[in-house]
Amino acid sequence: MERNVIMKQVNDIFIDILDNEEIVIGETTQASDVEDWDSLTHIQLVVAIEKHFKIRFTSKEIQSWNNVGEMVNCIQKKGI
Amino acid sequence: MQTFTQLKKNLKKDFSNFKVIKIAVLGDTSTQFLIQALRGAGFEQGFDLQLWEADFDQVERQVFDPSSELYEFNPEIVIVFHSTHKLLAKYNKLKPGENNSLADSHLELARNLVTALNAQLNAKIIYYNFTEINDSVFGNYANKIESSFLFQLRKLNYELMVFAAKQSDFYLCDLSSLQNQSGKSNFFHTSVYINTEMVLSIDILPEVAAKTIGLIAAMYGKFKKCLIVDLDNTLWGGVIGDDGLENIQLGGLGIGKAFTEFQYWIKKLKNRGIIIAVCSKNAESIAKEPFEKHPDMVLHLEDIAVFVANWENKPDNIRRIQNILNIGFDSMVFLDDNPFERNMVRENIPGICVPELPEDPADYLEFLYPLNLFETISFSNEDAERTKLYQEEVKRTFLQKSYTNEDDYLKSLNMVSLAEPFNKFNTPRVAQLSQRSNQFNLRTVRYTEAEIEKIAVAGDAFSFTFTLTDKFGDNGMICVIILKIESDTTLFIDTWLMSCRVLKRGMENFVLDTIARYAEEKGYTYLKGEYIPTVKNEMVKDHYHNLGFEKKGDYWELHLGNYEKKKCNIKIQQKLLWKEM
Numbered sequence: 001m002e003r004n005v006i007m008k009q010v011n012d013i014f015i016d017i018l019d020n021e022e023i024v025i026g027e028t029t030q031a032s033d034v035e036d037w038d039s040l041t042h043i044q045l046v047v048a049i050e051k052h053f054k055i056r057f058t059s060k061e062i063q064s065w066n067n068v069g070e071m072v073n074c075i076q077k078k079g080i
Numbered sequence: 081m082q083t084f085t086q087l088k089k090n091l092k093k094d095f096s097n098f099k100v101i102k103i104a105v106l107g108d109t110s111t112q113f114l115i116q117a118l119r120g121a122g123f124e125q126g127f128d129l130q131l132w133e134a135d136f137d138q139v140e141r142q143v144f145d146p147s148s149e150l151y152e153f154n155p156e157i158v159i160v161f162h163s164t165h166k167l168l169a170k171y172n173k174l175k176p177g178e179n180n181s182l183a184d185s186h187l188e189l190a191r192n193l194v195t196a197l198n199a200q201l202n203a204k205i206i207y208y209n210f211t212e213i214n215d216s217v218f219g220n221y222a223n224k225i226e227s228s229f230l231f232q233l234r235k236l237n238y239e240l241m242v243f244a245a246k247q248s249d250f251y252l253c254d255l256s257s258l259q260n261q262s263g264k265s266n267f268f269h270t271s272v273y274i275n276t277e278m279v280l281s282i283d284i285l286p287e288v289a290a291k292t293i294g295l296i297a298a299m300y301g302k303f304k305k306c307l308i309v310d311l312d313n314t315l316w317g318g319v320i321g322d323d324g325l326e327n328i329q330l331g332g333l334g335i336g337k338a339f340t341e342f343q344y345w346i347k348k349l350k351n352r353g354i355i356i357a358v359c360s361k362n363a364e365s366i367a368k369e370p371f372e373k374h375p376d377m378v379l380h381l382e383d384i385a386v387f388v389a390n391w392e393n394k395p396d397n398i399r400r401i402q403n404i405l406n407i408g409f410d411s412m413v414f415l416d417d418n419p420f421e422r423n424m425v426r427e428n429i430p431g432i433c434v435p436e437l438p439e440d441p442a443d444y445l446e447f448l449y450p451l452n453l454f455e456t457i458s459f460s461n462e463d464a465e466r467t468k469l470y471q472e473e474v475k476r477t478f479l480q481k482s483y484t485n486e487d488d489y490l491k492s493l494n495m496v497s498l499a500e501p502f503n504k505f506n507t508p509r510v511a512q513l514s515q516r517s518n519q520f521n522l523r524t525v526r527y528t529e530a531e532i533e534k535i536a537v538a539g540d541a542f543s544f545t546f547t548l549t550d551k552f553g554d555n556g557m558i559c560v561i562i563l564k565i566e567s568d569t570t571l572f573i574d575t576w577l578m579s580c581r582v583l584k585r586g587m588e589n590f591v592l593d594t595i596a597r598y599a600e601e602k603g604y605t606y607l608k609g610e611y612i613p614t615v616k617n618e619m620v621k622d623h624y625h626n627l628g629f630e631k632k633g634d635y636w637e638l639h640l641g642n643y644e645k646k647k648c649n650i651k652i653q654q655k656l657l658w659k660e661m
Contacts, residue, residue: 019089040112043275044084047282059274 001080006053006072013048017041027069053080084113084285087120098128099300104150104203106134106142107161110277113285114161121289125297136277137166140189143196151200157296158197159206159253162186163279164213164233171229179227183236187243194250204299204528205250206292209237211259211267248529251457253292261450262287294455301515301526303455304433305407307349308398310416311360311367311389315343315379317441321366331376338442343378345445350383353463354454355470357386357401359414364389385470394421395428404474406580408518408616413453417441458515458529460508462556472553473581479552490586490649493550497587498653499594502536502543509557510545513577518616521577522609522623540565541574542598546591548582548650558582559591569605576609576623589646592627600640609636 007025014023018036031037037045046062049055049071055078065071103118105111115131122129132153134142139160142150150158171182190207197205214222215229222228226235237256244252259267262284269281280288297303312319316339317329329336350356356379360367367389371381381387386404388397394416402409410431416422417437426434438447476493483489502510511529518524527535535541546559559582562575573595578587599607609624611617624636628643 017085019085019092040276043272043278044113044282046275047269047272048085057271059271062271062275 001076003072003076006075006080007068009052010049010068010072010075013045013052017044017048025068027067027072029068030066049075053078055080081286081290082120082124084117084120084282087117087123087286087289090120090123091116093123095123095128098123098126100128100130101157101296101300102130102132102153102155103157103159103296104132104134104153104155105159105161106139106150107163108137108139108166109161109163109279110136111161113276113278113282114280114288117285117289118292121286121293122296125293125302127293127296127300129296139193143193146200154201155203157206157299158201158203159208159292160190160193161208162190162210164210165273165279167210167233167236168213168215168229171232176227179229179232182229182232183239186236187239190240191243194247198249198530202531203249206253206295207240207244207250208255209240209252211255211264248533251295253295255288255291258284258287258291291452294452295457298455298457299515299526299528301518301524303411304354304413304453305411305516306355306357306385306401306405306413307346308357308359308401308412308414309346310418310421311358311362311370313417313441314415314437315339315346316370316374316377320370321362325369325373328370328374330370330374335441336376338444340376340378342441342444345448347378347383349454350379350467351464352454352456352459353466355385355405355407355466356383357405358384358388359394359397359401359416360389361391361394362389382471383467385467386474394425398425398429398432404477405470406519406583458508458512460512462509462512465556468553469555469581472555475552476550486584487649493552493585493649495548495550495585495650496653497549497590497650498547500545502532502545504533506545506557507532507536510543510560513557513560513579514575517577517579518614519580519619520583521614521617522573522620523575523612524614524617525575527575535562542571542602544591544595544598546587546594548585548587555579555581559587561591561595563595563599563607566608570608571599571604571606573607573609586646586648586650588623588627589648590650590652593645593648594652596638596640596643600643605640607638607640608632609638610634611636 011023011025014025015021018041020035023034025034031042046057050057053075055075057074061074065074105115111133115133119129119131132155134150142148167186171179174182194205197203210233212233218225218228222230225231240252244250267281267284268279272278272281309315317335318327320328330339332340346356368381368387370377371379386401388401390397398414408431409429413433414425415435415437422434422436425432433453435448435451437444480489483492500506507529510532511527514527535543542563544561545557548555548558558579560575560577561573563571564574566572596607609629611621611623613621629636629638
């Protein structure tokens, strides 16, 4: 899948889970840039992304990302 | 079932005018999501759950410290969530010789928690039982050796049930059966656990919340009382009017088995006190034929409280059933194989529960079990008798039609009532009436068995229960009164509730005569009443006015000196004995 398509789909998941239509994420977006993206909602986002792409992240992967771009790298690595 | 994300969106909605319930949640793992799921699921049922969450793993500190924030919060319900993961951690630390004691020592802890909570609070306790983790250390042999974790865990779940059976106000919420049904891989999500210390997966949160809210709703009088079933292709396979008695599918073979097992389920519901009614498009005589003649029918006519078979539309027929039973539509479940009928009922009868039965009758039960439609927090002998009571009511309705004068009709019933104070025999039924009665209930204060026991001995109130028997049968206990001593001159009617079964029989007059005479003999001058409106109790809005009470601000008052005995066709059964208080 094209990287920008994945990014768009991840963006839609953020909008749904954080219940905020105005969220726009990019490669360098971090948790501190997005309102309500805390450690708790983070796991909710991760589970929703797993479900959407039918993949499973390891616990280590989940803790390793510093921004959205790194998360998308990880999604792509799983063959998406 | 809604997703967790949907439940979370509920949190932003308007909770005003919802019933407020204060609930404390204490867990030994992280409970933030559970709290959100509970509040969101409460919204769906019209509850504004005010949730207080103990800090992480503070169960014991909060409960055993009398000056803790828990007691300051003063909840009506306390939810305690000990996880199997922490239980396993405890087990892992035991020395090999001590493994046998895990269940007993944890049960002891649970008992102590309950004792401490009861000493400080007037709250109901919900305790989550333990979901299974098989550590596979012993293989199947775990079932044969007491020191295995699986043995201890199952023993603990069993002992908790034994404890709950004896302990009023302590209720188990069955997470274990929920995990069995949804599978451990759906229930528990390792990365959620590793990253947040939460043992419930995000997908299972709505299920856990729904199961908990079901219990809470039952505590506050919201539960199902009646099951209305269709006949053709619902209770048996085929169409009785077309296929005939010999050709409908029922019994041990093939698809007949599905219908037979389905009927056994309904029979068990009937025995546990759910009223069963039939609503079918059929000629009545043909519809009744299988009940009378088919050897494989599990349900018989005596199991059915109201039998309606005709060619009119189902919403009208359900309204007719409702009229006879006198219970709310929101306490009814309607099962029909036909999607058209289901939709018509759903659209025309607000509040009724109409599950979307699967197409294949073989799936009926597996579909219905997880819906957990028939939650309850009590069971008494009266429940098993309920169908008979309603059948007698149908007969009374017929008799009444034959009298033009209501007074003559009431006289012909030969009504007798037994009045008694609360005692250990009638406590379960008193508590149950307190939880079930919605319509004829002046203040809708709900009491549990434990609270009723306290009132019976506290010495600051007088209690009354009334039964009603007539020539058609015994209605059992149908009225509860609690008179609280407010001053030397005044008794306050804290509770006046009656079963809607006995409306328009002059019972109100009889009850007032009894309590007025009693209060006067005890030297009181006034009875003071109050009407607190709810969405269900409008029928008693003018209750005190009709009985001759005078309005005094928000209250109603009756001067006993001027009281004249009411006209009444009920005789008192002289067994009435109140101990001097």
